[in-house]
Amino acid sequence: MSNVELRMPAIAAALLVIAGCMAPSHVTPTAQPASVPTTAVPAGGREVIVQGGEGVEVLAEGMAALPSGGGTDIARDGAISDALRKAVEQAVGTFINSETKVENFQLLSDRIYSRSTGYVSSYRIVTEELVMAEGIDGARYRVVVRAKVKTDNLENDLVAIGILVKEQGRPRIMVVVKDVTAGLDALGADQMNQTMLETRIIDRFQSKGFPVVDAATVRENLAKEQLKKVLAGDQKAAAELGLRSGAEIIIAGTVEYSARRTQEPYLGEITDFYKTSVSARAINTETAEVLGASALYRDVPFSSDQSREQAGDSVAAELIGKILTGWKKHENVTVIAADNASFERVQKLAGEIRSKLRGVITVVTRDLVGTNATIEVLSETSSQEVRDGLVTRGLSVPFDVVGFAGNRVEIRFKE
Numbered sequence: 001m002s003n004v005e006l007r008m009p010a011i012a013a014a015l016l017v018i019a020g021c022m023a024p025s026h027v028t029p030t031a032q033p034a035s036v037p038t039t040a041v042p043a044g045g046r047e048v049i050v051q052g053g054e055g056v057e058v059l060a061e062g063m064a065a066l067p068s069g070g071g072t073d074i075a076r077d078g079a080i081s082d083a084l085r086k087a088v089e090q091a092v093g094t095f096i097n098s099e100t101k102v103e104n105f106q107l108l109s110d111r112i113y114s115r116s117t118g119y120v121s122s123y124r125i126v127t128e129e130l131v132m133a134e135g136i137d138g139a140r141y142r143v144v145v146r147a148k149v150k151t152d153n154l155e156n157d158l159v160a161i162g163i164l165v166k167e168q169g170r171p172r173i174m175v176v177v178k179d180v181t182a183g184l185d186a187l188g189a190d191q192m193n194q195t196m197l198e199t200r201i202i203d204r205f206q207s208k209g210f211p212v213v214d215a216a217t218v219r220e221n222l223a224k225e226q227l228k229k230v231l232a233g234d235q236k237a238a239a240e241l242g243l244r245s246g247a248e249i250i251i252a253g254t255v256e257y258s259a260r261r262t263q264e265p266y267l268g269e270i271t272d273f274y275k276t277s278v279s280a281r282a283i284n285t286e287t288a289e290v291l292g293a294s295a296l297y298r299d300v301p302f303s304s305d306q307s308r309e310q311a312g313d314s315v316a317a318e319l320i321g322k323i324l325t326g327w328k329k330h331e332n333v334t335v336i337a338a339d340n341a342s343f344e345r346v347q348k349l350a351g352e353i354r355s356k357l358r359g360v361i362t363v364v365t366r367d368l369v370g371t372n373a374t375i376e377v378l379s380e381t382s383s384q385e386v387r388d389g390l391v392t393r394g395l396s397v398p399f400d401v402v403g404f405a406g407n408r409v410e411i412r413f414k415e
């Protein structure tokens with residue numbers, strides 16, 4: 001007998017031991033008697049990369065009915081799809097509240113939930129089982145997945161269909177940009193028309209569902225001295241301008257243009273480069289809070305128009321992103337401007353708002369001058385819900401709501 005033949009039994013035995021230690025990547029669960037669920041089968045922890053692998057991790061459960069003719073694999077695929085859809089639905093819930101989800105259910109189903117795989121970068125099956133049950137439902141396949149959802153892509157689509165903007169009460173935008181290029185009097189009467197850069201920024205905000213205050217309204221409300229203050233960084237002046245113009249957010253900034261000719265050939269020839277430098281801030285006109293800032297430049301060959309377009313697109317995208325980041329925190333500021341106020345009335349109202357209104361994080365009295373007071377309510381709910389709560393929650397401090405706009409509520413205390 002050869003050495004090879006002598007070694008064959010030992011090799012075969014070793015292979016059997018190795019095979020016994022290795023678990024298959026997926027084992028179809030064995031059906032159990034009616035109404036008795038099977039034991040969950042671990043999926044081995046293997047991550048399925050859909051695209052990229054990055055994202056926020058979410059745990060979700062999915063179910064699918066077993067076809068009458070069998071087909072456990074079909075039911076398993078359906079359960080995984082259901083779980084991924086629910087993972088995306090959970091991610092949507094981090095951006096918008098339940099009322100908005102109910103109101104926009106059909107839109108979300110058509111545009112978001114139906115494309116769940118477009119938002120899931122990877123997933124891992126934690127457990128899976130075939131659950132047998134009596135009655136009309138029959139057998140069902142159940143999986144639990146740990147999925148990574150790309151919230152940036154999801155956020156962009158929610159903005160594109162206007163749901164995130166609507167969630168915040170569709171705040172109106174006003175754009176004011178001053179040209180500070182040397183040699184130009186950008187504040188002169190002939191320069192008051194909106195620049196190409198302003199128009200580009202406006203277009204980008206409108207494309208995301210933000211309503212924009214029209215140019216005629218802006219020009220009517222712009223005083224030369226006030227505009228200087230706004231563009232010099234005076235947040236209070238910006239807030240006052242926005243309020244008078246009917247805008248909840250004002251984009252204020254400066255732009256400077258320059259051109260240069262290359263000393264060395266570019267793409268085979270001496271070329272002119274056009275540079276657009278932009279610095280801008282987004283300011284909440286109710287609170288004078290800076291929601292975001294952007295400072296950038298775009299240096300482009302051949303075309304000054306293309307330089308302006310790229311700069312406008314980039315600064316708008318950055319500001320929109322920062323505004324949305326603030327919204328995602330689910331922290332909203334409602335400003336209550338109170339007339340006929342006193343220290344006792346203000347303190348009592350602040351205490352009752354904390355204890356009786358849903359979602360209130362804190363209440364701060366910003367000022368009390370004479371009989372006028374400013375109260376800020378930081379909440380996880382919208383300003384509309386805060387306003388409704390002031391009227392419906394049975395507060396014992398007597399007052400009338402005399403006006404409101406955006407995040408601002410005006411009240412007058414009763415005697």
